Amino acid sequence: MRVLVAIGGNALLKRGETLGIGTQRRNMGDAALALAAIASEHRTILVHGNGPQVGLLALEADAYKDAPPYPLDVLGAESQGMIGYVIEEALRRVLPGSEIVTLLTQTLVDPDDPAFAAPSKPIGPLYDEKTAKALAAERGWSVAPDGPNGKVWRRVVASPAPRAIVEIETIRRLTEIGCLVICAGGGGIPVRAGAAGAPEGVEAVIDKDLAACLLAIELGVERLLILTDVEGVFADWGKPSQRLLKSVSAGDLDPASFAAGSMRPKIEAVRRFALETGHPAFIGRLGDAASILAGKAGTKVSP
Numbered sequence: 001m002r003v004l005v006a007i008g009g010n011a012l013l014k015r016g017e018t019l020g021i022g023t024q025r026r027n028m029g030d031a032a033l034a035l036a037a038i039a040s041e042h043r044t045i046l047v048h049g050n051g052p053q054v055g056l057l058a059l060e061a062d063a064y065k066d067a068p069p070y071p072l073d074v075l076g077a078e079s080q081g082m083i084g085y086v087i088e089e090a091l092r093r094v095l096p097g098s099e100i101v102t103l104l105t106q107t108l109v110d111p112d113d114p115a116f117a118a119p120s121k122p123i124g125p126l127y128d129e130k131t132a133k134a135l136a137a138e139r140g141w142s143v144a145p146d147g148p149n150g151k152v153w154r155r156v157v158a159s160p161a162p163r164a165i166v167e168i169e170t171i172r173r174l175t176e177i178g179c180l181v182i183c184a185g186g187g188g189i190p191v192r193a194g195a196a197g198a199p200e201g202v203e204a205v206i207d208k209d210l211a212a213c214l215l216a217i218e219l220g221v222e223r224l225l226i227l228t229d230v231e232g233v234f235a236d237w238g239k240p241s242q243r244l245l246k247s248v249s250a251g252d253l254d255p256a257s258f259a260a261g262s263m264r265p266k267i268e269a270v271r272r273f274a275l276e277t278g279h280p281a282f283i284g285r286l287g288d289a290a291s292i293l294a295g296k297a298g299t300k301v302s303p
Contacts, residue, residue, distance in 0.1 A: 001042045002045070002175070002222055003038060003042045003043070003045070003223045003224075003225060004045045004046075004216040004219065004224050005035065005038060005045070005225045005227060005289070006046075006047040006224070006226045006227065007031065007035075007046065007048050007227050007286060008049045008228045008229065009048075009049040009051050009052050011027065011028060011031040011048065011227075011286055012024040012028050012031075012053075015229070021086075024086055025086060025089070028090040029090050031090070032091050034288070034289040035091065036091065038289055039091070039095060039180050040095060042223075043175055044180050045180075045219065046087070046180065046181065046182045047184045047185065047187075047208055047211065047212040047215065048083055048185050048186070048208065049185075050076065050079040050080070050083055050186030051123045051186070052125070053079045053186075054072070054075050054079045054123050054205065055124020055125060056124060056125070057075045057079060058070075058072070058075055058124065058155075059124065061075065071201060072190070072205055073202060073203070076190065076205065079185065080102070080185035081104065083186075084102030087102070088100050088182065091180065095180070099177075099179045099180065100179065100182070101174060101179050101180070102182040102185075103170065103171060103182070104167075104189065105166070105171070105185065105188045105189065106188055106189045106190075106191045107162045107163075107164070107165055107184065107187060107188025107189065107191065107206050107211055107214075108165075108191055108193065108199065109163055109191070109192060109202060110160060111192045111202060113158075113160035113161060115158050115161070115204070116158045116160060119156045119158050120144070120158075121156055121159030121204075121207060122144070122146050122156050123155055123156070123157055124155045125154070126152040127152065127153045127154065128152070128153065132153035135155070136155075141156075142155070142156050142157070143155055144156045157203075158205070159204060160206065162207075162210055162211045163214075164214075165184060165188065165211070165215050166188075168218050171219065184208070184212065186205065186206070186208055187208040187210065188211050190202045190204040209268075210268060210269055212226065212269060216273055216277075217273060217276055220277075222279050223280065224270060224273045224281040225281070225289065226269060226270060226281070227289055228266070228285065228286065229285065229286070230285060231285055231288075231297075232244050232246070232283055232285075232297075233253075233263065233267065233301075237259075245299050246298075246299060247300045247302065248299065248300070248301055248302070250275050250281075250302065250303055251275070253301065269281070270282070271301065274301050279303065281301045282300055283298055283299045283301070285298065
């Protein structure tokens, strides 16, 4: 069976941890064990987040004043290579002999997408409100609370909808010959169609769950797994009445009832995949990956 797995930034970096490479390697070592349980049984395509890493790269680029800051498409490409290497390194230890490849992937967006006028995608480190607003004034950023309690803030950037995966046929061929493909990292390098038809980078970050959904549909995979740091999808999240939805119909899910900066794009992704393909999708905790695919943990979203 062909399975597309999207892992969040928590695979490499848990909330509140420093962005050191040692921390990311340790966390990915744990994540690799969960992913290997799936990859050893199924043809697997892996998509990863890059929010913390691309934000750090942006800060590092901005700190060097002898050159203009690198744009977000270039930083996205950097993060794909860096994170892909860390993931490959961990997976090769637990899947010896497997063919694993990281592919720099471009994702086409519409330059007229309204998201460019309303930045919403969080990237980079966490700040308190005062620090975030001071940095916004100093650097011309947009900032917003990250999470329901408003105690931590992050930089937010434009997040246009993914329209097409430029390297889709290359990914398809690599998958067909048995490679475990790591691709569309961070949702893909955001590009638009240039005047000559060749892709041109744009200043944005694409939601990795929506890109994973698009990729899964175009590749015709049978299962989509979105793995994060929560047990699954909860109704009435944050209220005394909250409860885990173990199984739900895609038609019964309303993305607008979930938080825009966290669970909503995941809901949009699994809902669209299930309705368009007729196959189930899943959301759950990374460490439970194999149990989620077996329907024993997390949330199953049926067509």
